[in-house]
Amino acid sequence: MAGTIQSQASRDFYRRVARHAGLDFVDLDDVQMNPLAARLLSEQICRHFQMLPISYADGVVTIASPEPPQEVARDTAISLTGRAVKFVVAPAEQLRAAIDRNFAAWPSDFDGPIPEEWQDAGGGFTAYRVTEPEFPVRIGDLLVARGQATDEQVADALAEQHRTGSRLGDVLVSNGVVTEPELVAVLAEQFQLPLVDLSEYDPDPAALELLPEPLARHLRVVPIAVDENTLYLAIADVLDDDTVSALREHTNLELRGFLSSRNQIDELLQRVHGKDYVTVARSELLTRFPEESANRVISDGQKAFFIGLLVLIVALLIVAPVPTVIGLIGCASLFYTATSIYKFVLTYNALGHQYEIDVTPEEIAALDERDLPTYTILVPLYREAAVLPRLVNGIGGLDYPKTKLDVRLLCEEDDDETVPALRQMSLPPHFKMVVVPDAQPKTKPKACNYGLLQADGKYVVIYDAEDRPDPDQLKKIVVAFEKADPRVTCIQAKLNYFNSDQNLLTRWFTTEYSMHFDLLLPGLDAQDVPIPLGGTSNHFITDRLIDLAAWDPFNVTEDADLGIRLHKAGFKTAMIDSTTLEEANSELTNWIRQRSRWIKGYIQTWLVHMRHPFRLYRQIGLKSWVSFQLVIGGTFIFLLNPIFWALTTLFFFSSAGFIQQLFPSFVFYAAAIQLFIGNFVFMYLSVAGSVQRGYFDLAKYALLSPLYWGLMSIAGWKGFLQLFYRPFYWEKTVHGLDHHDDMPVPAGAAWTPPPERTQQGPPA
Amino acid sequence: MALDVALQHGLPYTGLRDFTPDSKLFHYVPLPYAVQHRVVPMLVVGDTLKVASSSPTPDLSLLRSRFPYLGVDIVIAPGPEIDRVLERAQRNT
Secondary structure (H helix, E strand, O other), rough: HHHHHHHHHHHHHHHHHHHHHHOEHHHHHHHOOOOOOHHHHHHHHHHOOOOOEEEEOOOOOEEOOOEEEEEEHHHHHHHHHHHHHEEOOOOHHEEEEEEEHHHHHHOOOOOOOHHHHHHOOOEEEOOOOOOOOOOOHHHHHHHHHOOOOOHHHHHHHHHHHHHHHOOOHHHHHHHHOHHHHHHHHHHHHHHHOOOOOOOOOOOOOHHHOOOOOHHHHHEEEEEEEEOEEEEEEEEEEOOOOHHHHHHHHOOOOOOEEOOOHHHHHHHHHHHHHHHHHHHHHHHHHHHHHHHHOOOOOOHHHHHHHHHHHHHHHHHHHHHHHHHHHHHHHHHHHHHHHHHHHHHHHHHHHHHOOOOOOOOOOOOOOOHHHHHHOOOOEEEOOOHHHHHHHHHHHHOOOOOHHHHHEEEEEEEEOOOOOOHHHHOOOOOOOOOOEEEOOOOOOHHHHHHHHHHHHHHHHEEEEEEOOOEEOOOOHHHHHHHHHHHOOEEEEEEEEEEEEEEOOOOHHHHHHHHHHHHHHHOOOOHHHOOOOOOOOOOOOEEEEHHHHHHHHOOOOOOOOOOHHHHHHHHHOOOOEEEEEEEEOOOOOOHHHHHHHHHHHHHHHHHHHHHHHOOHHHHHHHHHHHHHHHHHHOOOHHHHHHHHHHHHHHHHHHHHHHHOHHHHHOOOOHHHHHHHHHHHHHHHHHHHHHHHHHHHHOHHHHHHHHHOOOHHHHHHHHHHHHHOOOOOOOOOOOOOOOOOOOOOOOOOOOOOOOOOOOOOOOOOOOOO | OHHHHHHHOOOOOOOOOOOOOHHHHOOOOOHHHHHOOOOOEEEEEEEEEEEOOOOOOOOOOHHHHHHOOEEEEEEEOOHHHHHHHHHHHHHHO
């Protein structure tokens, strides 16, 4: 009874201390502490300063202390936890008991005295030196004490930490001072957490069963063992309160953490749950939005419609062949004309306007790097070992803190070229190789979905292996997302080619891309209609992309399809004036393979979204519906072209009478206008696109574009026919045919791995 | 002497010969700081802390910055008695 009264009096006293200090009061007997957060400070520090971390949420560590902290205690807490801190007042006797409990369970391996030179008259620390290896408490001290870093390297890393807001350990790894395993060993010592090497570890299946795969993936933890009361977890960082609560609630067990590297945890998660991941990557869209998936080429309704239409046309051809063919030609001419006029208006308008989100150099310069979010870069690879050095240089040249880049190189399991090459390369620490288990369909979108499952970034972008994005592209996107309409979920950068001058094909390809990305897509953006995304350099808000079930693994132009789905979901795509240079396909058969896939994918996309044309109309409105028909449905023009070219050629050479019959005056004039004016318009726009981009020397090649359109039709028919027998087959584009091996390494792109260490200790 | 200071500044006076402060009050004024500035936290009444000092204007800036919602009343006490109280407190820590 007396004890209870005394305890209550003590609580009242400390409650008043809290009130006088303007801090919150915490009764430690009533709150559930986060045992993993408590390890953020060592026992010695906790006892010396009478403070104990009790929770960790939203990046803020809450620290209990019986009184408001003196400056030195606060600085120590911030420095050692590496996070923002918030102090609360708790009764001293409760705090002492909590410290005893916390450190009794996990014995400390350090109990040395605080050196006198660190203490001032008030018992606190004096100003810090950069490192203090004789009293190794902080990461820098420990690394210098172990001979793994020098004081200068730690000083440089601290300066970078100050500039970027990244964790010191991440900076040291990124700078090549230490490896990730070395850092984890030091962190384990600092937090007095046991260390676990997961590279050869097989978790207890009973422990794995306690945590469903999606939760483990979301929380980035792996249960490795379990006993009656405790679940043992491999963790890469101290878990925040929400995570701890979620785990406790789910398992009803006490938690004990074992520290491991983030990469090892990711690899173990993939090893253990790889099959689940592949299932998610393959089936997420199909499961959640089955009507949006291209896993069926054509729906039953569409089948019935097309068969009915075919029967009708055949019947009409039998009954009245000439009027039927005239009608078909008339419809085709109308479609041609509508498509041409629409594209002309879009691109012509874009000539005189800037529809892209405008980001000025001043806005980029004003960015505080501490506020930059983590950015995930997905790079799907397949048999592309030759371009890997170029890939590392291209991404290394991005002006973005390396500690905030999460680059995932997505390889297929059966890729016996790229995977061994990557394993032999000394990749920068922000590059992670992700091996996608072998499963059908073997497509780029499936690999991207797989990579997205472990993406850390707030934003995510896809680059191809040979891409060279503008160095400031990521920073521009960060600014652009801040300025853009809140519905903007994707920002598409422009694509162009670095080897435009290689041959005639690359020149044509470049004029086409210049018109498409510099004029057509900005024009669509201005009209607020669906934008078929380009294959790379489309930057997404990660959470929204996941909500949309990301890319369709069955669609071979998953990018274009996603642009339509974004629009249907009420989101927007915007354009930005930043360019990624790619390798233009310079070899004809390779080009036809690539283009046939694109055209097949556009037809897939059109078929998927036209399963319910009226529903689509209700979802996106008339303007977007018509635009969809003309832009995506416009692909069918490539199939019609050869028929009309054949008729025209035949007529000129034979003056066959039956052809004249098929073109009565009104159809003839419409077709002739289309032939001459339409071709002129597209040639003009190709020239305009080249000139707009500054490729004046390419303008003359744009005049030869009709030959290029012929190639497109060959690819179009190849893709269309393939839709019937290999609908999901991914026609792989071979890269590295440009012979530009002398690509300069951008400043800051070079990566020096940490030195090999065979033993610990100070360097000689 | 201390009594003169108290009268001169219109402050209350107290002797500390048999006084033992509540150790918890050193959360308000840390002991090293109390020794350095020769002050003794005596009592908290409501939202006011009574502090014994031989000076009418002791340096309590740390106290005020850490406890912005706390009033402070100064009570004059003889310096040697303050020293003895603080010595006892240090021995008991």
